[in-house]
Amino acid sequence: MNPIRAAVIGAQGRMGTQAVNAINEAEGLELVAALGRGDSLDSLLEHEVDVAVELTVPASTEDNVRFLVEHDIDTVVGTTGWNAERLDRLRDLLGTHPDTGVLIAPNFSIGAVLAMHFAEVAAKYFDSAEVVEIHHPRKLDAPSGTAVHTAQRIAAARSAAGLPPVPDATELDPDGARGAVIDGIHVHAIRQLGMTASEEIHFGTSGEALTIRTDSFSTSAFMPGIITAVRAIGDTRGLVHGLENLLDL
Numbered sequence: 432m433n434p435i436r437a438a439v440i441g442a443q444g445r446m447g448t449q450a451v452n453a454i455n456e457a458e459g460l461e462l463v464a465a466l467g468r469g470d471s472l473d474s475l476l477e478h479e480v481d482v483a484v485e486l487t488v489p490a491s492t493e494d495n496v497r498f499l500v501e502h503d504i505d506t507v508v509g510t511t512g513w514n515a516e517r518l519d520r521l522r523d524l525l526g527t528h529p530d531t532g533v534l535i536a537p538n539f540s541i542g543a544v545l546a547m548h549f550a551e552v553a554a555k556y557f558d559s560a561e562v563v564e565i566h567h568p569r570k571l572d573a574p575s576g577t578a579v580h581t582a583q584r585i586a587a588a589r590s591a592a593g594l595p596p597v598p599d600a601t602e603l604d605p606d607g608a609r610g611a612v613i614d615g616i617h618v619h620a621i622r623q624l625g626m627t628a629s630e631e632i633h634f635g636t637s638g639e640a641l642t643i644r645t646d647s648f649s650t651s652a653f654m655p656g657i658i659t660a661v662r663a664i665g666d667t668r669g670l671v672h673g674l675e676n677l678l679d680l
């Protein structure tokens with residue numbers, strides 16, 4: 432079988448550098464282009480790229496992905512900044528390119544993706560549920576997008592199962608010790624030097640508790656997810672939002 436001809440856009444960045452190495456080491460993949468800022472996307476056409484991996488910055492990603500879809504190149508996107516409006520525009524564009532697939536993956540960590548999936552499965556069995564995320568202190572936003580998404584999925588699963596609100600008698604909390612509340616689920620953010628990205632999901636009911644924990648220690652955590660996506664995206668069409676949709680869960 433011919434190798435998948437892959438390109439990395441943002442190849443000099445933290446993620447891009449690792450993705451270049453991961454693709455070079457992956458069986459069945461061939462790196463045919465590695466572009467940085469200022470390199471023309473037109474060169475991708477000369478290299479007959481099958482799959483592009485987009486790991487740039489929020490200001491560049493939408494233009495890059497538009498170019499790729501307009502040239503029917505399947506694309507795996509890790510760059511943040513894909514809000515609902517951008518996703519809608521991309522969905523519309525993909526509607527006019529029915530043979531092309533794009534994955535927008537807010538989190539390439541397979542551990543984090545599985546933790547969210549397990550949490551969704553567990554949610555209906557436990558009265559109490561809370562999320563704790565731990566990140567390096569350079570992170571600008573809190574709570575993390577993954578923690579928000581986890582809370583939303585737990586809340587949706589509880590709601591589908593007809594569970595009442597989580598039990599909580601707190602009346603007095605002047606300093607916000609109970610954390611943020613996302614769709615009724617309390618979310619706590621810790622900023623800790625030495626950590627990269629971790630998440631704990633705590634469930635409890637009478638007499639028992641379940642804790643699901645995932646830790647990413649470096650950007651290498653994201654490479655198995657990227658390689659999985661590069662292998663799978665050629666078999667998909669349209670917009671795929673979230674790596675979980677390409678895993679056999």
Ligand SMILES: NC(=O)c1ccc[n+]([C@@H]2O[C@H](COP(=O)([O-])OP(=O)(O)OC[C@H]3O[C@@H](n4cnc5c(N)ncnc54)[C@H](OP(=O)(O)O)[C@@H]3O)[C@@H](O)[C@H]2O)c1
Pocket residue numbers: 440441442443444445446447466467468469470486487488489491495508509510511536537538539540653
């Ligand atoms: N989905 C996930 O699991 C996940 C995990 C980690 C990070 N991320 C996201 O992935 C993105 C990249 O992260 P990073 O840590 O690698 O950032 P980074 O180190 O800042 O790398 C971004 C790279 O993209 C380059 N670039 C910017 N615009 C470009 C363009 N139009 N064409 C080609 N290259 C361009 C930048 O060049 P200059 O330096 O010249 O600007 C830089 O080399 C961020 O949005 C980050 O939040 C996602």
